[in-house]
Amino acid sequence: MRTIFLGILIGILPCVTLAQEISGTELLAKAIAYHDPSDRWQKFDASFFVQLKTPNSPERMSEVTIDLPNEFFNLSVEKDSITTQYTLDKDDCSFTICSKGNVQPTASSSFKEKCDRARLYKNYYTYLYGLPMKLKDPGTQIDEKVIRKEFKGKEYLVLRVSYDEAVGKDVWFFYFNPKSYALEMYQFFKGDPEKEGKNTGEYILLSEEKIIQDIRMPKVRAWYYNKNDEYLGTDILK
Structure with missing residues (x-):
């Protein structure tokens, strides 16, 4: 029985490992394929x-x-x-x-x-x-290390993005659904959140979707401060 169990476990492990191994570039490509499946953004x-x-x-x-x-x-x-x-x-x-x-x-x-x-x-x-398609713009630095993170009871694949100095100094984190690769939240900090920027910036929760010219856009965006979760407002796509 132990031999059979080990054989099954060995057969499963490679699948689990492959499912967890995804680079930042690959995650972005899957997210863009979900939100802009017809490659319409540049002609928007x-x-x-x-x-x-x-x-x-x-x-x-x-x-x-x-x-x-x-x-x-x-x-x-x-x-x-x-x-x-x-x-x-x-x-x-x-x-x-x-x-x-x-x-x-x-x-x-x-x-x-x-x-x-x-x-x-x-x-x-x-x-x-234009997100996540805008993350293909020049000057965008995609971190190839994707992390799994739980936020408010939900698990996400998180992509860290920074920018060339000429573009901007904010550091962004994009939270994707691990199954559909839909963008469900993003967060930005004024500088490195592990250093001077940890109490700055905001996070934005996305819900529902509206399709405009074959592009899946967030319908509802709710804004909060990172430092204390204070609610700032909501914008709704009509």
Whole structure:
């Protein structure tokens, strides 16, 4: 009986080992295959609405347009009866405020700060709704060591990502479902979390999905501080 048991165990062990051995590059490829199975991200051209709910603040509704092939981005934000619009058309930018029907266009050459903010919003929305595909961008450093980690009672495959200095100093951790490879959470720190950055940054829990142009995007994102789990807000993809 002992011989039979050992024979079965030896036959099983290689399968278990292979299932656990996955590199960072391989994990990213599987995650991209799940979220963007038709390889559509580079041709993405669509508009969607994002509803933001935060404690002690009115809800905010934003319409986001991302047209990657034509390098076009538009963000229209409605809050407290005021609509603010940021537009980037390649290198040209514009900014408009509309309050109770009164439109006040702003010359792009006069408002460098507003143009910088428009680029910030473009990078923000393109990055977060383009994950995990955006992890293929130049300057991204993928840690090949994948770890298994439990967070709030769920087990994940965790990918550590840092960036070239010219791109950014934040360190990100991406949490994937170990069976489907769906991205279910991400977390960032201002610097190395094992050193000066451990009490900085936020984690974002993802739930539900919405398919836009064959791409699986998170429908609900709930934001929390790393240091004390304080809830910051939720945005919902409409």
